[in-house]
Amino acid sequence: MSKASLSKLGDAAFERTDKVSAELLALTYGSFVRQLLIDYEDAEEVNAQLAKMGYNIGVRLVDDFLAKSNAPPCASFADTADIVAKVAFKMFLGVPALVGSWSSDRRTFSLVFTDNPLAEFTELPEKWGGVWYSNVLCGVIKGALEMVQMEVDARFVRCTLRGEDLNEIRVTLLQVLQEKPPVDDE
Amino acid sequence: VPPVPSAVPDGNALPPPPLLSPADAAAAAAETRRRLEGVGYDVGHRLVERYAVEKERMDSDLEAVKFVCRDFWEGVFKKHVDVLRTNHKGLYVLTDNKFRWLGRVWADEDSEEGGAGAVGADGAEVGGAIGGRGKPEDYVVFPCGLICGALTRLGVRCRVTAEIAGGAQCKFSVQVIGG
Numbered sequence: 528m529s530k531a532s533l534s535k536l537g538d539a540a541f542e543r544t545d546k547v548s549a550e551l552l553a554l555t556y557g558s559f560v561r562q563l564l565i566d567y568e569d570a571e572e573v574n575a576q577l578a579k580m581g582y583n584i585g586v587r588l589v590d591d592f593l594a595k596s597n598a599p600p601c602a603s604f605a606d607t608a609d610i611v612a613k614v615a616f617k618m619f620l621g622v623p624a625l626v627g628s629w630s631s632d633r634r635t636f637s638l639v640f641t642d643n644p645l646a647e648f649t650e651l652p653e654k655w656g657g658v659w660y661s662n663v664l665c666g667v668i669k670g671a672l673e674m675v676q677m678e679v680d681a682r683f684v685r686c687t688l689r690g691e692d693l694n695e696i697r698v699t700l701l702q703v704l705q706e707k708p709p710v711d712d713e
Numbered sequence: 714v715p716p717v718p719s720a721v722p723d724g725n726a727l728p729p730p731p732l733l734s735p736a737d738a739a740a741a742a743a744e745t746r747r748r749l750e751g752v753g754y755d756v757g758h759r760l761v762e763r764y765a766v767e768k769e770r771m772d773s774d775l776e777a778v779k780f781v782c783r784d785f786w787e788g789v790f791k792k793h794v795d796v797l798r799t800n801h802k803g804l805y806v807l808t809d810n811k812f813r814w815l816g817r818v819w820a821d822e823d824s825e826e827g828g829a830g831a832v833g834a835d836g837a838e839v840g841g842a843i844g845g846r847g848k849p850e851d852y853v854v855f856p857c858g859l860i861c862g863a864l865t866r867l868g869v870r871c872r873v874t875a876e877i878a879g880g881a882q883c884k885f886s887v888q889v890i891g892g
Contacts, residue, residue: 551789554759558752566748 533598533609537617540596544618553647560660570657577659581666588619589671604700605629607677608636611668611698620644620664628697635699638668643687643694651688659683665696676704746854753858754865761863764788774889777867778805785863790814803889807860812883814856818849849877853885860885 563573592598598614601607612624621644628637645661659665665681672679678701685695733741764784771777782794786809796808853875861873870890877883 548788550760550763551756554756555752558755561755562748562752 530609533613536597537614537623540614540618541621543595549644552644556645557649570655574659574662577662578666581663582670585667585670586674589674612638635697638696638698639693641693646688649688659686660688668698676706678702678704749854750858753855754862757859757862758866761785761866771867774869777864777869781863782807805887807885810882812881814852815849815881815883818852853883
């Protein structure tokens with residue numbers, strides 16, 4: 528499927544999705560991050576907690592995605608990258624991402640986006656310079672892809688809150704998981 | 714569409730909750746609710762400023778409550794409160810017959826509170842989202858904080874509790890503090 532038609536698919540899925548006020552989302556996410564900073568007092572630990580929250584969201588969100596997005600099956604990891612960027616990002620976040628910076632072994636790519644609805648009103652105090660504010664997204668990607676048999680590592684490498692001009696998440700395919708029947712399957 | 718695996722792969726998925734005595738577990742749950750309500754309060758406090766920025770000053774508690782029932786509810790829940798009642802002694806009851814945030818939540822009869830629950834085993838059911846974790850009551854803690862934060866910012870010091878009355882109907886009781 529061409530990238531243009533994937534974009535259309537993303538737009539259509541976004542139109543169908545129930546919306547929540549962007550202000551509410553941004554303020555709520557910000558308040559949760561702030562509470563985590565108070566509770567854990569450590570940037571690394573907060574990053575890990577955000578990723579964990581995201582993972583738990585991702586393993587469930589993928590059902591919604593498969594049910595409603597009409598996304599075509601992925602024949603390759605490159606297809607997966609395009610679908611995450613063009614369809615999933617648009618559907619759930621309202622903004623598409625760009626895919627780029629493929630590694631030579633084609634197992635690592637970057638998701639790049641400038642507008643970040645999570646960080647709408649946010650400034651990162653210097654004290655918390657080590658926080659990847661939107662790290663929940665990495666967890667969501669990891670959780671969702673694991674449900675479709677791809678174990679990945681996802682991590683922020685650039686963030687506009689750190690003064691850079693765009694956001695970049697590096698996604699690496701670690702392994703393709705073997706499907707296992709459920710334990711008590713008849 | 715790729716097949717949906719029917720079990721969460723081993724490893725870093727949802728560890729079982731730590732074993733606590735019932736009293737400790739209740740205390741931990743209360744603390745979690747308090748924090749969650751605090752986050753809601755914080756959001757309500759800031760959000761209402763954005764909604765009320767062009768409004769005239771609200772002189773009475775009732776005006777502030779009405780503002781929350783209409784404008785604030787519209788912004789957050791995309792509808793108005795269905796019924797507002799008051800005893801004229803500082804108690805306001807806001808009834809939303811179809812509270813948006815309970816639309817996909819239902820009581821999980823099979824699991825005890827805090828039970829590990831099977832996650833991912835419920836296939837494509839979106840409503841399975843709570844997957845045996847938490848009860849419907851847990852889902853109104855944040856909104857209670859939200860409403861309390863909004864009203865407090867509008868000058869109404871209050872305590873907010875919620876009662877779920879079947880389906881997605883929810884009654885929020887606002888008790889004004891002091892006078």
